[in-house]
Amino acid sequence: MTTTTISEVKSINTPSVIQINADIPLDQALEELIRNSKEISITRGKRKGKFETGADKEGLELLPESSKERLQADGIDIQAGYPEAPPREDIPIYLDQAFEIRNYDVPFVDRGKNADPEKKSLFGAATEIINLTKNVGTEIVGLQLEDLTDQQKDELALLIAERVVVFFRDQKLSPSAQHKLGDYYGNVEVHAQVAHVPGLPGTTVIWNDYQVKKGMNLNFATSNLSNWDSTKYLNVGNQGWHTDLVHERQPAGYTHLHLDAIPDVGGDTIWSSGYGAYDKLSDEFKKFLDGKEAVYVSAHQYLDREDPFGGPKRIERVHPLVRTHPATGWKFLYVNRGMTKRIVGLSPVESDLVLNYLFDVYEKNADIQVRFKWTNSKQGYGTSAIWDNRISQHRNVWDHEGDQPRHGTRVTSLAEKPYFDPESKSQREALGKYLHQWD
Known part of the structure; x- marks a missing residue:
């Protein structure tokens, strides 16, 4: 060279x-x-907006009072600014640098695998268990996440693995306790680019209001474009259907989002079930997909060291298109519109046709989805959602348009290397529920 x-x-x-x-x-x-060169942003691409590394004084000025009180009560030092971006010297520039992050096997045992299937400890301590829809989403009332025993945490993991997402309102939950719970459930992902709570890498800041102030092009007109065609319109503000961190060697498992500033109306989140998406398919189509692999790409882009002027590129990894969950043993469809590039072994046209149909199955079947309204009944408390990124897609709804603040912190626990067990059953098959036999 x-x-x-x-x-x-x-x-x-x-x-x-x-x-x-x-x-x-x-x-x-x-x-x-x-x-x-500080004029060149390496913390975000055009999709997200530009901000500098380190703690941000401007962000601290925008921080909602309820969020500030939660951080300060946890002993988080925000005097220098908020949020905190990784040091500029640590952010990967080239594709190979980003690929090598966590490019090794890490031991993982799903906490739900050996939990009590009746969940007597968890359910017995709660004052109410509410299934928000028939198939997806459960709310637990009367428990504080900070106070759960290990047995209750294990049973909660199994419940999440079965119901896709579980909600807890009126939570007095510190960022440190949230991180500790994430560490219990797996290997906490520390992102090389994303802003986090100062002094607490792995506790990611979810704050579209801040991103918009820093240049992200999120508004009423642009918020849903990626749901029409993600190849033309980038996903801004997590409004497009997606699954987190699919490019990882060991992708995301249990993910915990806690909101400490919530609009009175709007800012909901929707989840869709990969179990349900798989069971919507005909038996013949399931047989065709079982054992297939697909190429999954990162949300962020990097320069190719061998062709640095050829434009930014994404990390790519190959995983099973249909996976088996280690705790439930159920099959699920593992695709999402923004980050599933192609099916291995099919022509580009065949792959696009199949994938676009599978994306639609996930996104357009309301009976395998739940829409959650983030609300609290107690001043100074927040609301948590913990979901299984393996078996779901999710998206935010930008209908409040930033009129009231929406701020939270997220901790993602990385799980197992994806695998497919040909002897595993689908959810409905395992539960003895109706499956249509197509003529």
């Missing part, structure tokens, strides 16, 4: 000038330029 140094020279009266000197490799020179 040609050796090159690229440096940026500025003067008072002239625009920036790029000087190129042949003494170090081109990829190293580009990385040096990108890391040293």
